[in-house]
Each structure stands twice: as C-alpha cells, then as structure tokens.
Amino acid sequence: MNAREKILERIKINKPEETSLPEVSTFPNEFANLQETFTEMLAAVYTEVVPVKNIGALLAQVTDRYQGVTNRATTIDALMPWADFSLTVNDPHELETLELAVLKAEFGVAENGAIWISDDHLSHRVLPFITQNLALVIPASSLVGNMHEAYQKLTDTSGWGCFIAGPSKTADIEQSLVIGAHGARSLVVYLLEDQ
Amino acid sequence: MSKPKMDHATASEAFNKDENYVDWHDETLWFVRQKRDKASKVLPEWEALREAGSQIKHYVLSHLDELLIQFEKNAQQNGVRVHWASDADEHNAIVLDLLRKHQITQMVKSKSMLTEECHMNEYLAANGIEVIDTDLGERIVQLREEPPSHIVLPAIHLKKKDIGDLFHTHLGTEAGATDPQYLTEAARQHLRDKFVTRRAALTGVNFAVAETGGFVVATNEGNADMGAHLADIHIACMGFEKIIPKQEHLGVFLRLLARSATGQPITTYSSHFKTPRPGQEMHMVILDNNRSVQLGRPDFRNSLKCIRCGACMNTCPVYRRSGGHSYHNAVAGPIGSILAPNLDMTKNADLPFASTLCGSCSNVCPVKIDIHDQLYKWRQVLAQQGHVPKAKQMGIKAMSVVLSQPRFYQWSGRIGRTLMRSVPFMVNNGLNPWFKQREMPEPPQESFRDWYVRNRQD
Numbered sequence: 001m002n003a004r005e006k007i008l009e010r011i012k013i014n015k016p017e018e019t020s021l022p023e024v025s026t027f028p029n030e031f032a033n034l035q036e037t038f039t040e041m042l043a044a045v046y047t048e049v050v051p052v053k054n055i056g057a058l059l060a061q062v063t064d065r066y067q068g069v070t071n072r073a074t075t076i077d078a079l080m081p082w083a084d085f086s087l088t089v090n091d092p093h094e095l096e097t098l099e100l101a102v103l104k105a106e107f108g109v110a111e112n113g114a115i116w117i118s119d120d121h122l123s124h125r126v127l128p129f130i131t132q133n134l135a136l137v138i139p140a141s142s143l144v145g146n147m148h149e150a151y152q153k154l155t156d157t158s159g160w161g162c163f164i165a166g167p168s169k170t171a172d173i174e175q176s177l178v179i180g181a182h183g184a185r186s187l188v189v190y191l192l193e194d195q
Numbered sequence: 196m197s198k199p200k201m202d203h204a205t206a207s208e209a210f211n212k213d214e215n216y217v218d219w220h221d222e223t224l225w226f227v228r229q230k231r232d233k234a235s236k237v238l239p240e241w242e243a244l245r246e247a248g249s250q251i252k253h254y255v256l257s258h259l260d261e262l263l264i265q266f267e268k269n270a271q272q273n274g275v276r277v278h279w280a281s282d283a284d285e286h287n288a289i290v291l292d293l294l295r296k297h298q299i300t301q302m303v304k305s306k307s308m309l310t311e312e313c314h315m316n317e318y319l320a321a322n323g324i325e326v327i328d329t330d331l332g333e334r335i336v337q338l339r340e341e342p343p344s345h346i347v348l349p350a351i352h353l354k355k356k357d358i359g360d361l362f363h364t365h366l367g368t369e370a371g372a373t374d375p376q377y378l379t380e381a382a383r384q385h386l387r388d389k390f391v392t393r394r395a396a397l398t399g400v401n402f403a404v405a406e407t408g409g410f411v412v413a414t415n416e417g418n419a420d421m422g423a424h425l426a427d428i429h430i431a432c433m434g435f436e437k438i439i440p441k442q443e444h445l446g447v448f449l450r451l452l453a454r455s456a457t458g459q460p461i462t463t464y465s466s467h468f469k470t471p472r473p474g475q476e477m478h479m480v481i482l483d484n485n486r487s488v489q490l491g492r493p494d495f496r497n498s499l500k501c502i503r504c505g506a507c508m509n510t511c512p513v514y515r516r517s518g519g520h521s522y523h524n525a526v527a528g529p530i531g532s533i534l535a536p537n538l539d540m541t542k543n544a545d546l547p548f549a550s551t552l553c554g555s556c557s558n559v560c561p562v563k564i565d566i567h568d569q570l571y572k573w574r575q576v577l578a579q580q581g582h583v584p585k586a587k588q589m590g591i592k593a594m595s596v597v598l599s600q601p602r603f604y605q606w607s608g609r610i611g612r613t614l615m616r617s618v619p620f621m622v623n624n625g626l627n628p629w630f631k632q633r634e635m636p637e638p639p640q641e642s643f644r645d646w647y648v649r650n651r652q653d
Contacts (some may be wrong), residue, residue: 004279007435007483014491018257021440022250025447027240041460051613092425096391112460113449118467125472126424129417129464134477141344147446157442157472158410159273163449166463168417172332172348174355175223176375178299182386183417 012186019164026152029145034110035191038143041113043189045166051140052163054194055079056135061190062102069133071099075121076137092124101131107142108189109150109163115189116150125160129168134184136164199523203253206521211632220352221515226349228509230458231559236515237460239503247447249563252500255438256490262405262438263481269408270479273470274542277459278480283313286482290315290397290430291322293478297428298397299324303386305412306330308503309397309482311525312538317591326397327389329418331382338365344519346526347456349504352518386418386608396422400433401502402448403479409469409618410479413452413462420466428476431468435481436499448502451561454505489537494572498533500562507556507566515551520548529556533569536577544582547573605644612638 001009012053031037039049052058055078063082066072073085079102089095105117119127130132144150154161168183179185201209204566235241247332255262255503267277286309294302305324310316316326316337328337332349336342338361343349350358355373362368368381399420403410412419423429439448452576453459471477490496508514508528519527524543529550532560547570556566574579577583578591596602614621615638623635641649 002279003281003285003483006281007279007481007487008260008263010483010487011263011435011490014487014496015259016257016490016493016496017255019250019253021254022247025244025247025251025444027243034425043395045463048450081552093391109461114461114465124424126421129420129424147450148443151443151446152413154442157467157469160472161467162420163461163465164463167463168415169463170331170379170416171457172330172335173358173375173378175351175354178375178379180383181416181418182329182383182390182421190621194270 003067003137014120026148027189029104029110029149031110031145034143034145035112035140038113040106041111042166042167042187042189045113045169047113047166047189049189049191051191051193054192058190058192062124062135065188066100071097071129072102073100073124073131075096075104076102085126087123089124092126092130092144095124095130098131100133101127102135102137103128105136105138105164107144107150107153108138108191109147110143110144111146112149112165114150114163114165116154116161116163119159120161128162128164129183133168133186135188135190137190137192140193169192199542199545201521201523203517203521203523203549204545206518206523207549208631210518210521211516216354217516220518223351224509227457228506228559229511231506232458234454234458234460235538238454244447245453245561245563248451248502248561248567249500250542251439251444251447252562253497255436256496256499258440259435259490262440263435263588264326264436265405266403266408267481269406271408273408275471275479278478280480280482280484282484282523283315283482285482286313286480287315288431289480291305291319291324293428293430293615294319294324294395299428301325301327301393302395302397303327303329303389303393303418303422303426304397305399305414305422306333306349307397307432308343308525309399309434310397311342312434312484313482317500324579327386327393329389329422330387330414330416334382335361335385335483341520342525344527345505345508346503352520361602369496390418392492393422394427395430396426397430397432398423398426400431400437400479401452402445403433403516404440404442404445405438407469409442409467410437411445411449412466412468413449413464414466415459415463417464420464420622423466423468424472426475428478429468429471430478430480432480432482434486435483436486452502452504455561456505475607482637485537489534494576495533495537495569497564498530498537498566498569498605500564502549502562506561506562508558510555510559512551512555514552514605517549522549529566530564533566533573538574540577540580540582544577547571547577549585605642608642610641612642 168181170181335350344352359373514528532546554567
C-alpha cells in the first residue's frame with residue numbers, strides 16, 4: 001500500500017461517527033453604515049480611505065498625492081498617461097524596483113477593512129506585495145458587511161486571489177507594531193462614488 | 196523513544212530565575228489575550244460563530260477521508276500536484292526530492308509549524324539545502340538556532356536588545372540598536388534579497404477547501420506571497436486536518452482566526468491559492484504523522500479541530516510563566532500538551548501535567564476544543580501506561596489514601612494547619628515545590644468542616 005492508501009484506510013477505520021454540518025454557518029451583517037465601519041477598520045491599521053467622485057477626480061488625487069514619486073504603475077486605463085512604469089513584463093522579478101502601484105480591486109468588507117483582489121485584476125500576482133507602496137481602487141457601492149457576504153460574492157475565487165487589509169506589518173519585535181515588513185509599506189484605498 | 200533534555204518543570208524553573216523577565220513575558224502575552232477579548236466582544240454573534248466553527252470541524256473529522264479525496268481531485272484539476280506522507284521522514288523526503296529534481300539548493304519558507312514538527316530544516320540542511328525562514332519572528336529564532344517559542348509569535352520570548360545584538364552579528368546593524376522600526380527595516384532589506392533570488396518557496400496552509408481544491412495562507416507580513424509568487428516552484432505543506440468542506444466556511448474561520456490569535460479583525464493578507472501561475476509548479480504535501488492514530492482516540496480526537504490561533508497559550512497561566520521552549524515540542528502550551536503525547540508518549544509524558552486545569556484554554560478556543568478535559572484525561576492514560584515518574588506516582592497514591600478516608604483526611608488537615616502555624620519553616624522552604632515562586636497562604640484557624648459542625652450545633 002502506498003502512503004495515500006495507508007492514510008485513507010487508517011482514517012476510515014478511526015474516524016468518529018458521522019455528524020452533520022451546522023444548520024447556521026452564515027450570519028447577517030450587523031453594521032449599519034458600511035462605509036463608516038470600513039473606513040474605521042482601515043484607519044486602525046494606518047490606511048486612509050479616500051472617497052472620490054469619478055475616475056477624473058481619482059487622477060487628480062493621485063497626481064497630487066504622489067508628486068515626485070517615480071516608478072509608478074497602474075492597472076486603470078484612465079491613469080495610464082500618469083504612470084511611468086510598464087507592467088507588461090514577462091518575469092515578475094522585473095517589478096522589483098516598483099515604487100507605487102495603483103490597482104483596480106473588486107470589493108471591500110466593512111467588518112475588517114479587507115479588499116479582494118485577484119488574477120482577474122492583475123498581470124502578476126506579486127504586484128500588490130512587491131511594490132513599495134500600494135493604492136487600491138474599488139467602487140464605493142461594492143462594500144459588503146461581513147465575510148459571509150464576501151464569500152457569497154466569491155463563488156469562484158479564480159486562480160489566485162487575496163484579501164488585503166492594510167499595509168504589510170509585523171509585531172515580532174517585543175510586540176511593537178512596525179509597518180512595512182515585506183510587502184507594501186503603505187496602503188491608500190480609493191472609493192469611486194460614480195460606479 | 197528518547198526523553199527530552201529537560202522536562203517541563205525543570206525548564207520552567209530555569210525560566211523563572213529572572214523574576215522581572217517572567218513578569219514581562221506574562222504581561223506581554225496577557226496583553227495579547229486582552230486584545231482577543233476586545234475583538235471578540237465586538238461581534239454579537241461570536242459565540243454562535245465558535246459553535247459553527249466547532250460543528251464544521253466535527254463534520255470534517257467524521258468525513259475526513261471523503262473530504263481529502265475530494266480535495267485531491269479538485270486540486271489536481273486545478274493543476275496542483277498532490278503528495279501524501281505517512282510520517283515526517285516521508286514528508287521531508289518528498290520536499291527534498293522536488294528540490295533535487297529542479298536542482299534547487301536554496302529555498303524561502305513562510306511560517307509552517309508542520310515543518311517544525313517534521314524537523315524539516317535540519318533534514319534539508321544535512322542534505323545540502325539552505326532554508327531561509329522569512330517570517331520576521333521565525334528568521335530571528337532561526338538565526339539564534341532555536342525553535343519558535345509560540346506558534347503565532349515565534350520570538351515572543353525575546354527582548355529588543357536580544358534581537359538588536361543578533362542583527363548586529365548577522366545583518367550588520369549598528370551595535371546597541373534596539374529600535375524595532377530600524378531592526379525590521381534591516382530584516383526587510385535582508386529578506387527582499389532572498390525573495391528575489393530563490394526559485395523555490397514553501398508555505399504552510401491555514402485552510403484547504405475540499406469543494407474547490409484551493410487553500411488559504413494567512414500572514415501579516417506578506418512573506419508567504421512574496422515567496423510563492425516569485426518562485427518557480429511553490430510547495431505547500433499541511434496536516435490532513437486542515438481540510439474544510441466548503442469555501443463559504445472560510446467566512447466562519449477567517450472571522451475566528453485572527454481575532455482569537457492577536458485581536459485583529461483579519462490578518463493583513465489572506466491569500467487564496469487555487470492554480471499555479473503560468474509556468475509555475477504548485478505542490479501540496481498532505482501529512483499524517485500519527486494524526487490518524489489521534490483520530491481513533493475518542494477522548495483526544497477533538498484536538499485535531501485546532502486552527503492554530505494560539506489563544507490557549509496567551510491565556511494559559513502556566514505557559515505565560517514558563518515560556519514556549521519549556522514544552523520541548525513544536526506546538527507549545529495547552530494545545531501542544533494534548534497533541535504531543537500522541538506523537539511520543541515517553542518524551543512528552545510531562546506536558547499534560549504542565550497545567551492548573553483552570554479551563555481558560557477551553558474558554559477561549561475558537562473551535563471549542565475541550566482542552567483542559569483532555570489534559571486531565573491524558574494524565575490518566577499516561578499514569579496507567581507507566582509514563583509517570585515514580586515520585587509523582589507515589590504522591591498520587593498517598594493523596595488517594597488520604598482523600599479516600601474522611602477521618603484520616605481531617606486528621607491530616609489539622610496536622611498541616613498546626614505545622615504551618617507553629618513551625619512555618621517546615622513548609623516555607625525550597626524542598627516544598629508549592630513554595631517555589633509563591634508565598635504560602637495564612638493557615639486558617641479551623642477547617643470548613645469544623646466550622647460547619649460548630650455552626651450547625653448553634
């Protein structure tokens with residue numbers, strides 16, 4: 001018998017009597033104002049949430065906020081003229097010098113400030129991690145209350161996807177919070193109101 | 196099977212030599228426990244979530260073989276290669292074989308307690324493979340050549356100064372530097388270089404979903420993603436109990452996990468892997484290593500429900516005052532103490548006794564494992580099978596003689612109270628284990644029984 005058969009056989013003999021899945025494993029959203037909770041949760045992890053009227057206002061915002069930053073990239077068509085770093089590279093290692101990425105993401109979760117981004121929005125999975133600074137753009141109307149609602153949206157997670165809730169951080173040195181461990185050192189979230 | 200170098204009691208005694216240090220360790224972990232309390236109380240449905248998590252895990256244990264087969268099928272369809280390992284040796288050999296096939300001699304690794312359990316790093320090193328741990332806390336303990344002392348906070352036993360000195364030696368930071376920001380930045384630079392040059396990355400697995408064949412890895416630092424998305428080959432390793440039936444169940448577990456672990460509403464990154472990226476190889480190693488034996492023990496199988504949040508350690512009065520290393524097992528604390536005897540009864544016979552049985556561990560467990568009941572039950576098993584030291588056995592026998600005879604018990608109590616009052620040095624000395632790190636209480640004038648008898652007559 002190979003390892004697989006051995007393991008499965010032992011499990012079959014030793015597993016307990018059959019039980020059923022719980023009747024209730026999803027819970028309704030308890031937050032009254034999703035945008036307010038979402039903004040509060042992200043503020044707690046040093047992330048600013050900026051509502052913007054439309055793509056034009058977004059362009060004005062990023063142009064202003066990131067003045068003097070070179071190696072900026074984006075996945076948003078309307079911001080392409082603003083970017084100076086092309087994401088059409090074959091090898092993800094070429095993204096190593098990226099300073100700022102403004103990326104389209106899918107939706108946000110109020111209860112924990114997490115934002116879903118996936119292969120559907122990215123040419124390289126490493127992009128939101130390898131960039132020194134990150135901005136994510138989602139429609140304001142895309143916010144859901146809690147993780148149960150999030151997974152109702154995510155019936156298929158595509159090849160890879162991630163909930164991102166703040167900049168990379170660590171507290172491994174005496175429990176002191178330090179922002180910027182291995183991933184992005186900062187996160188800003190733009191909420192597009194006209195979508 | 197071998198005995199550990201130092202049993203829990205002896206190691207705790209060493210840990211307790213520096214009182215200020217122990218107080219600091221105790222308070223640091225208690226602070227994490229308090230953050231967990233705050234985060235959980237925000238959700239009115241918290242207790243219902245724990246119940247749902249617990250029931251899903253019971254379902255998993257009773258359908259484990261079917262779920263694993265379902266997971267394997269779906270993962271293979273997604274392009275993931277699935278490997279099965281009966282024990283640690285098989286697990287390590289599979290990883291080595293994959294690396295050799297690709298002629299890789301250097302690998303980055305994000306947090307995986309499973310590879311600690313298998314002593315994989317040592318095995319790979321002996322076979323010419325360099326493994327760099329990329330979680331900051333794990334990198335710190337790796338440079339110190341010691342194991343993590345906590346499953347979520349690997350370097351929680353160290354002070355800033357220890358890490359400053361370590362980084363000065365290994366990473367060339369300024370001598371005497373203790374600023375966490377500065378030290379973390381040095382580690383970031385050091386590890387970025389590893390991320391961009393290593394062709395293989397190994398990660399742990401928090402949850403594997405049978406329904407989709409995907410798996411989730413949670414980190415705050417982003418190290419699992421930095422490694423996996425840059426490497427040509429991604430190897431994910433998990434104990435077979437990490438399986439959950441459906442993707443929607445992640446809603447329950449991701450809500451429970453980080454709140455229980457550190458009091459965060461979610462970790463910074465919850466990465467959902469399903470298919471390898473184009474040109475990449477993705478492998479999943481599924482390990483048994485005696486888990487199937489534990490599954491067959493009705494009193495102890497619930498330990499396999501564990502989602503490795505570490506809440507039971509943060510709350511445990513014994514863990515907080517003895518440190519993770521005193522448990523001489525990859526997983527320390529209360530949960531480690533009910534998992535370890537299943538791996539090796541002789542070596543880990545001391546661990547179920549490293550508890551006051553106060554029950555706080557069971558109260559905070561997000562999936563409602565009856566941890567303190569299992570600690571108590573392991574004691575019976577270990578004593579019956581002759582794994583308890585002679586002195587303890589005799590103590591237990593003497594206690595049972597006293598406790599089973601009411602008159603003898605009353606007499607002993609009276610003698611004890613008199614002795615404590617008239618000749619306190621008889622008990623307040625180093626020979627009495629109850630006197631260690633403790634003041635003895637004032638002996639009462641009379642026993643409750645005496646009081647009761649007197650007051651009833653009145």
